[in-house]
Structure formats: structure tokens, C-alpha cells
Amino acid sequence: DVKVTQSSRYLVKRTGEKVFLECVQDMDHENMFWYRQDPGLGLRLIYFSYDVKMKEKGDIPEGYSVSREKKERFSLILESASTNQTSMYLCASSSRDQPQHFGDGTRLSIL
Amino acid sequence: SQQGEEDPQALSIQEGENATMNCSYKTSINNLQWYRQNSGRGLVHLILIRSNEREKHSGRLRVTLDTSKKSSSLLITASRAADTASYFCATPAPNAGKSTFGDGTTLTVKP
Numbered sequence: 001d002v003k004v005t006q007s008s009r010y011l012v013k014r015t016g017e018k019v020f021l022e023c024v025q026d027m028d029h030e031n032m033f034w035y036r037q038d039p040g041l042g043l044r045l046i047y048f049s050y051d052v053k054m055k056e057k058g059d060i061p062e063g064y065s066v067s068r069e070k071k072e073r074f075s076l077i078l079e080s081a082s083t084n085q086t087s088m089y090l091c092a093s094s095s096r097d098q099p100q101h102f103g104d105g106t107r108l109s110i111l
Numbered sequence: 112s113q114q115g116e117e118d119p120q121a122l123s124i125q126e127g128e129n130a131t132m133n134c135s136y137k138t139s140i141n142n143l144q145w146y147r148q149n150s151g152r153g154l155v156h157l158i159l160i161r162s163n164e165r166e167k168h169s170g171r172l173r174v175t176l177d178t179s180k181k182s183s184s185l186l187i188t189a190s191r192a193a194d195t196a197s198y199f200c201a202t203p204a205p206n207a208g209k210s211t212f213g214d215g216t217t218l219t220v221k222p
Contacts, residue, residue, distance in 0.1 A: 030208070031209075042214035043154075043199070050208055097208065097210075099146075105152060
């Protein structure tokens, strides 16, 4: 069965820390995505990648970076965490324009 | 910015009733996808309807698509308490992986 695995379900970090969120998919999908989801704001795309070492900015890339060194892994990096980055982070993968498969999410709190 | 819009934002019904959610979009599409999200979890793909289809069924789900009006609807028949969730429509860019998600409809089914 298809699986997208996010490294942590819950994470608590401090302001100013560098934070890594990891996502792994086992479907050989070329596309991978990072979203954040906040109440009343829906899903907002942070970054996506359509191939290894390729990345494109989404709607809200500020304060984030990504890394895709291997096809199955897509990492989201908060360079210097701030309290306004407290959110639910969702990773997804897909092939071409087919449905996206999502991980269970990481609820990140920045104190 | 989100181009997909679901209507209504929230819907509360009794078990056994039907639930209808609507989605409008702005760009041309190859397909439109509906997802479900249980509280605190990732999104799960429910059904995909292609641009040349007008209606599609899957179990208790019925999806319609009107490309002339750029709108789609999701009907859940004979609802159950377990259908309580948020429902999102998504429109992938043609021949690409990036999708635009609506803000979602939160459905509550009372037992």
C-alpha cells in the first residue's frame, strides 16, 4: 500500500532553532510537496519538488527551505524558527497530475 | 492564493441525511479531485473526476462536474457519524503535479 511517512507527529522547538521536518514516500513519485495548514486558512503550499534536486517556491516560502537529495525523501527546513511558524505541516507526493498521497502531518509548536 | 472554493464552509446534518458540498475553481483542468481529512490527520483522496466526465459514483459518494460553470459537487448519501470530517476539492495544473486546494467544507454528522 502507498505510504508517505513524516518523521514526527508532534514536535516542540524553541524560537531561533533550526528545525528539520522529514518526509519519505515509497511510491517512486516524482512530485513531493510541503504544506502548512492553519485554522481558517486551508492548505497553503510552501515548496514543492518535481524531481531530485529540483525545487520550486509555493505560495508562502518565506522562512523555509527544502532539500531533495534522493527521490524518496523531501525535507523542510525552518532556518530560524519563529512563533508564527507554529502550525500543522503536511507532506504529500504524487505522480504527474494524479491524486496526492499525504502523510499524517506534523504538529509543530514553536515556543 | 487559493483558487478553489468550497461551499458551504460548514455543514451539520443528522445521520441518514444526504450531504452536498460544492466547489468552484477558476482555471482549465484535466481532472478534479476530492479529499477527506479527519481531525488532526492528513488528507485522503476520495474520488477523481476527469474533465470529460459529468458524473462519477463510488459507493455512497457521487461527484458531478460542470466545466462550463467551473464547478463540482460532492454528494454523500445516507450519511453516518463516521463521515464527520473536512472535505476538500483540488484542481491539479494540467500535466503538472501542483494542485490548488479549496478551503474545505467541515461536515458534522450527528448520530
